[in-house]
Amino acid sequence: MERRSYKVVLEGTIISGFDRGMVLRNLSKLxxxxxxxxxxxxxxxxxxxxxxxxxxxxxRYHETLKHAGAMSHIEPEYESATEMPEPEISQSPSHGPSDxxxxxxxxxxxxxxxxxxxxxxxxxCPRCGLIVRKDxxxxxxxxxxxxxxxxxxxxNPYGDRTPASWKRRILASIHTFTIFLAxxxxxxxxxxxxxLPVDRxxxxxxxxxxxxxxxxxxxxxxxxxxxxxxFVLPLVTGGRSWGQQLTDIEVFYAGETRGGDLYxxxxxxxxxVLIVSFAPGMAAVRIGQWLGLPSNxxxxxTMMIAMGALGWMLSWIFAFSRLDARGVLDLAGxxxxxxxxxxxxxxxxxxxxxFLAIVALWVVFGLVIPCLLKG
Numbered sequence: 001m002e003r004r005s006y007k008v009v010l011e012g013t014i015i016s017g018f019d020r021g022m023v024l025r026n027l028s029k030l031x032x033x034x035x036x037x038x039x040x041x042x043x044x045x046x047x048x049x050x051x052x053x054x055x056x057x058x059x060r061y062h063e064t065l066k067h068a069g070a071m072s073h074i075e076p077e078y079e080s081a082t083e084m085p086e087p088e089i090s091q092s093p094s095h096g097p098s099d100x101x102x103x104x105x106x107x108x109x110x111x112x113x114x115x116x117x118x119x120x121x122x123x124x125c126p127r128c129g130l131i132v133r134k135d136x137x138x139x140x141x142x143x144x145x146x147x148x149x150x151x152x153x154x155x156n157p158y159g160d161r162t163p164a165s166w167k168r169r170i171l172a173s174i175h176t177f178t179i180f181l182a183x184x185x186x187x188x189x190x191x192x193x194x195x196l197p198v199d200r201x202x203x204x205x206x207x208x209x210x211x212x213x214x215x216x217x218x219x220x221x222x223x224x225x226x227x228x229x230x231f232v233l234p235l236v237t238g239g240r241s242w243g244q245q246l247t248d249i250e251v252f253y254a255g256e257t258r259g260g261d262l263y264x265x266x267x268x269x270x271x272x273v274l275i276v277s278f279a280p281g282m283a284a285v286r287i288g289q290w291l292g293l294p295s296n297x298x299x300x301x302t303m304m305i306a307m308g309a310l311g312w313m314l315s316w317i318f319a320f321s322r323l324d325a326r327g328v329l330d331l332a333g334x335x336x337x338x339x340x341x342x343x344x345x346x347x348x349x350x351x352x353x354x355f356l357a358i359v360a361l362w363v364v365f366g367l368v369i370p371c372l373l374k375g
Contacts (some may be wrong), residue, residue, distance in 0.1 A: 004077075005051070005052045005053060005076075006054070006055055006074050006077060007052070007053065007075050007077050008048070008050050008058050008065075008073075008074055009046050009072060010041060010070060010071075010072050011046050011072055012043055012044045012045045013042065013070075014042065015071055018069035023070060026067075027070060030068055037323055037324075049061065049065075051077060052077070055074070058074045059074065157324060158338065161338040161340075162340065163325050163337065164249045164337040164338055168249055168347075169249070171348065172247045172249055174243065175242055175355075176229065176241045176242055176244075177243075178351075178354045178355045178358050180229045182358050185361065192205050206369055206370070206373065207369075210365075210366035210370070213366070226270055226273050226274055229241075229242070230269055231267065231269075231270045235262070235266065243351075246350065247351075248343070249338070250340060251335050251336070251338075252336050252338060253334055254330075254334050254336050265335060269329045269333040269335075271332065272328050272333075273329065276308075278308065280308065281304035281305070283307075285300055285304065315328045324336075
């Protein structure tokens with residue numbers, strides 16, 4: 001006589017009376033995934049969470065999801081040749097964990113006494129704190145297909161941390177770009193004052209500032225600025241960029257980090273910045289030369305700047321498309337960006353005012369003053 005088995009189906013909706021944000025947080029803890037990834041499970045599409053269960057075990061899974069606020073139901077998978085009476089869903093499920101799946105803490109010997117025990121649900125020992133099982137109870141229920149969809153084909157690098165929001169990341173990028181523009185401006189002034197002949201300083205600084213900047217792009221001064229902003233400054237601020245520090249973004253190594261070395265991680269991030277900024281433009285210029293297209297110095301530099309902007313636009317699209325929200329720089333440095341504190345109310349103002357100020361400085365020196373002198 002063949003035994004009947006059951007499957008647990010997550011319906012993709014929340015139970016009436018539950019707050020969606022609360023349900024996202026509950027499922028995030030159960031699945032050990034970020035709320036952004038859990039959104040896929042609440043998209044309204046039914047998903048089979050686990051197959052091949054006896055009814056009592058399926059009932060426990062159903063109750064766990066119910067307490068989290070997610071709609072689910074139990075379905076029979078197949079029936080035996082001889083019809084057996086179907087147990088009622090109201091029957092009390094067995095509270096003791098099956099002998100085949102008992103977790104025992106290898107450090108202190110603690111053993112869960114029921115299916116609701118902390119060790120049975122979360123996988124960490126309540127006595128000594130050892131993480132006996134990295135996956136939570138619900139995470140262990142996922143089929144291979146669902147695990148792949150939820151995690152994007154890779155292990156979740158965030159664990160129980162909250163990934164930094166996109167708003168926070170964008171503001172951090174604006175902060176960092178601001179200090180980059182400021183550093184580049186003042187390094188270029190130093191270049192003008194100490195490298196150029198004295199009789200050319202006034203002409204270059206007042207009348208030919210922007211053409212000289214374009215002529216120097218993207219050689220030593222630009223590369224030196226990237227090195228200072230993306231490598232030296234993060235060393236001073238504990239591995240974070242200026243923008244990440246001001247927006248309270250914490251940076252941690254991901255599970256696949258290359259040896260966990262801060263210097264190596266920052267070097268890879270700085271190299272990625274140079275590649276994204278310059279590689280598309282250099283490739284476009286080379287292709288134009290190969291095709292025999294006519295070009296001059298201004299056209300070449302304009303192409304470099306335009307393709308650099310396109311490269312960063314594509315890098316942001318790439319980051320948005322990833323389920324783990326890790327961009328090119330995070331992948332290059334094997335890092336993750338997380339948040340633990342609310343974003344300050346004046347964060348937008350603090351990001352935009354310095355940015356607009358440094359842009360105005362560039363406009364004044366590059367366009368306004370030369371136009372006034374020519375007029």
